Amino acid sequence: MRSYASFKGHPIHPALIPFPFAFLLGALLFDLLGLASDRRGLMLTGRHLSELGLLAGMVTAIPGVLDYLKTVPPASSGRARALRHGTANATALFLFAVGWLFRDATSPSALTIISELLGGAILVYGGWLGGTLVTRNLISVDHRYARAGKWQEVTLSGAAGASVVAARTEDLNEDQMKLLHIDGRRIVLARTKEGFAAFDDGCTHRGGSLAGGVCVGGVVQCLWHGSQFDTATGEVRCGPAKRNIHVYEVREQNGQVLVTLPRDG
Ligand code: FES
Known part of the structure; x- marks a missing residue:
């Protein structure tokens, strides 16, 4: 799904990743080369x-x-993977920071090299x-x-039991969807041949x-493992999902599409 932190539709996070990767692994490389050859210039490059x-x-x-908070589906296997990804990268940064702090005046210390080796390995794991978040979970x-x-996405608010204006009728053509963030709830508004439908933005598989x-054709398919659901009833049409998705009451009124939130919040 489309990245929240994007510029003109292009995700920013994946575009920036090569920089810390190249600089930090480059620091390790230059420090090792500098120590091996006893050349201060290489070690200074490692520091920079x-x-x-x-x-x-x-x-x-x-x-x-931002993508973790706004894009990665909550309560999903992708969310758990994203948390591990972020934790690994934060740990790697911490280790490189420790290595930088404990450098000697002109050369890396033993602690620096150990921290950079460990940080580099964790950075690769992160x-x-x-990569798996992109290729398997399709984040961004x-x-x-x-x-x-x-891609259409909007943030709205509404009390339990209230009807929220989710779109204008002309916003969606047949077979198009819009993601609604309503007070922490993620709802998909879809237009089908039979009219509008709204359902939870969470496949019941993972x-x-x-x-x-x-x-x-009135069926929504999850791209993670292929489960299909009826957009009107929420019923599973095809696994691996076994549980139906929750659907919401939708109605059109004066050119607007209203989604009714459940009373239990
Ligand atoms: S998460 Fe597995 S099919 Fe949707």
Whole structure:
């Protein structure tokens, strides 16, 4: 699904990742080369790369945290993976910071090298998890299918039992969806041949985003493992999901589409 922290549709976090990766692993490389050859210039480069890497890592973390909070589906296997990804990268940054703090005046100390070796290994692990978040969980992948239209997402609020104006009728064509954030709840509004439908944006298998899936002919498909649900009734049409998704009451009124929130909140 589309990244929250994006610029003109392009996700920012994946675009920044090469910088801390290159700088921090480069710091380790130059420190090792400098120690092996006893060349101060290489060790000084290692120090500067370490400083650049720490700065780049902190900047890169900002869109990453935003995507974690706003894009990755809550209560999903992707969320747990994203937490491990963030924790691993934060730990790697911490270790490189320790290595930088304990450098000698002109060369890296033994603690610096140990911290950088450990931090580098954890950084690679964090990067591997980040890659899985993109390739398997499709975080920041703005895929399109026939007639899908542009990605639509809006944040609204409404009390329990209230009807919330979710869209204008013309906002969606047939087989198009819109993701609604309503007071912490993620709801998908979809337009089908039979009219509008609204349902939870959480596949009951492992929590994949249905707004980030495919909606065709009154059926929405989760792209994580292929489960399909009826958009009108929420019934499972095809596994591996076994439980139906929750659907909401929807009605059109004066060119607006209203979604009614459940009374139990
Ligand atoms: S999360 Fe597995 S099919 Fe949706």
